[in-house]
Amino acid sequence: MAFTARSQESRAAILTAARRRFAADGYERATxxxxxxxxxxxxxxxxxxxxxxxxxxxxxVDLDLRLPDLASLPPDQVGETxxxxxLELWEGEGPGEVLTVLLRSAVTNDGAAERMRTIFAxxxxxxxxxxxxxxxxxxxxxxxxLGAALCRYILRLPPIVALDVDALVADLAPTxxxxxxxxxx
Amino acid sequence: MAFTARSQESRAAILTAARRRFAADGYERATxxxxxxxxxxxxxxxxxxxxxxxxxxxxxVDLDLRLPDLASLPPDQVGETxxxxxLELWEGEGPGEVLTVLLRSAVTNDGAAERMRTIFAxxxxxxxxxxxxxxxxxxxxxxxxLGAALCRYILRLPPIVALDVDALVADLAPTxxxxxxxxxx
DNA sequence: CACGTTTGCCAACACTTGTTGGCCTACACT
DNA sequence: AGTGTAGGCCAACAAGTGTTGGCAAACGTG
Numbered sequence: 001m002a003f004t005a006r007s008q009e010s011r012a013a014i015l016t017a018a019r020r021r022f023a024a025d026g027y028e029r030a031t032x033x034x035x036x037x038x039x040x041x042x043x044x045x046x047x048x049x050x051x052x053x054x055x056x057x058x059x060x061v062d063l064d065l066r067l068p069d070l071a072s073l074p075p076d077q078v079g080e081t082x083x084x085x086x087l088e089l090w091e092g093e094g095p096g097e098v099l100t101v102l103l104r105s106a107v108t109n110d111g112a113a114e115r116m117r118t119i120f121a122x123x124x125x126x127x128x129x130x131x132x133x134x135x136x137x138x139x140x141x142x143x144x145x146l147g148a149a150l151c152r153y154i155l156r157l158p159p160i161v162a163l164d165v166d167a168l169v170a171d172l173a174p175t176x177x178x179x180x181x182x183x184x185x
Numbered sequence: 186m187a188f189t190a191r192s193q194e195s196r197a198a199i200l201t202a203a204r205r206r207f208a209a210d211g212y213e214r215a216t217x218x219x220x221x222x223x224x225x226x227x228x229x230x231x232x233x234x235x236x237x238x239x240x241x242x243x244x245x246v247d248l249d250l251r252l253p254d255l256a257s258l259p260p261d262q263v264g265e266t267x268x269x270x271x272l273e274l275w276e277g278e279g280p281g282e283v284l285t286v287l288l289r290s291a292v293t294n295d296g297a298a299e300r301m302r303t304i305f306a307x308x309x310x311x312x313x314x315x316x317x318x319x320x321x322x323x324x325x326x327x328x329x330x331l332g333a334a335l336c337r338y339i340l341r342l343p344p345i346v347a348l349d350v351d352a353l354v355a356d357l358a359p360t361x362x363x364x365x366x367x368x369x370x
Numbered sequence: 371c372a373c374g375t376t377t378g379c380c381a382a383c384a385c386t387t388g389t390t391g392g393c394c395t396a397c398a399c400t
Numbered sequence: 401a402g403t404g405t406a407g408g409c410c411a412a413c414a415a416g417t418g419t420t421g422g423c424a425a426a427c428g429t430g
Contacts, residue, residue, distance in 0.1 A: 108211035147332015
């Protein structure tokens with residue numbers, strides 16, 4: 001039952017292959033067989049190590065957003081800092097893949113949607129702190145950031161893809177800043 | 186080969202059932218058998234009428250956004266009008282289902298993504314008019330609106346779901362207004 | 371009324387899916 | 401060296417998929 005050092009290599013190979021497949025195809029179309037083939041291993045081993053396809057998925061999307069401590073920043077820079085951190089997460093090799101997996105499959109798989117919900121209900125909401133309408137503000141921020149990620153990394157809308165990170169940050173930061181700070185309707 | 190009046194009822198039943206199933210489950214998990222069962226008809230008829238599952242899908246996502254003429258509005262109301270129109274499209278029974286289908290499957294299906302791209306590259310961009318950076322502005326608008334739709338109708342983030350349409354319009358309108366009118370970075 | 375066409379269902383096909391059990395090999399430990 | 405345990409692959413399963421062909425009944429048209 002317990003893991004030994006010898007199998008760690010296979011486990012890791014399976015996990016990275018799973019992330020890549022899940023990211024590329026989404027939960028439903030990514031098959032255990034394809035993941036196993038990418039990892040150069042038998043499909044049955046995938047089940048043996050991770051229990052089921054869903055267990056593998058859960059292991060593949062285990063990510064800490066590592067949101068910075070925004071409370072210690074000058075209030076008027078929170079928006080820009082937050083947007084930049086989020087976008088650089090997406091641009092990165094590892095986290096970007098995990099986030100792609102999450103978003104791609106949260107759209108069709110309810111388990112992934114639940115995971116996304118908790119991530120943005122806990123990590124984002126607490127990072128932003130906030131009073132009684134804190135959750136609403138966090139959700140508005142999420143709507144803009146997830147929308148941007150959707151258009152840039154999933155749908156690949158050309159005008160959004162064409163922008164470099166700095167320009168995108170400059171465009172989005174005021175929006176996020178307003179959702180965090182300005183009074184709501 | 187040609188359609189007769191007698192079959193129109195079944196065709197329509199299949200189409201509405203397909204829209205509902207595609208919207209609820211996404212392309213992959215919506216099975217022809219389930220759609221046929223919902224329509225109270227044999228699965229083979231679905232294929233006979235629409236050729237294949239993909240043909241049925243193509244027929245199910247045939248929608249005109251019916252974007253209003255924004256040019257004739259006072260410039261400072263364009264944002265709010267646009268946001269409200271978009272949200273009410275989503276709230277509506279028929280169009281909302283089609284949009285859900287489109288977004289749900291654009292994330293994993295490349296054909297649907299292409300359809301989405303052209304919709305937001307042509308319909309939205311031309312509705313907003315605009316000069317040389319018009320496409321960029323339109324894409325930024327799309328990022329916020331699609332993000333909001335994603336959070337509200339797909340991921341169902343509670344704080345976004347809890348808002349009524351008026352409140353959401355009030356929160357999002359300034360963002361869209363800024364993307365349309367204010368200078369970009 | 372008889373004809374051909376259309377509608378519809380049943381059964382089946384060929385295939386893919388996640389998952390399981392059996393068997394052999396290679397390692398670790400005493 | 402001998403033994404127990406874990407790694408790994410093969411083959412197979414049961415279930416579900418989209419799709420096809422054949423056949424009975426209902427229809428519209430002459």
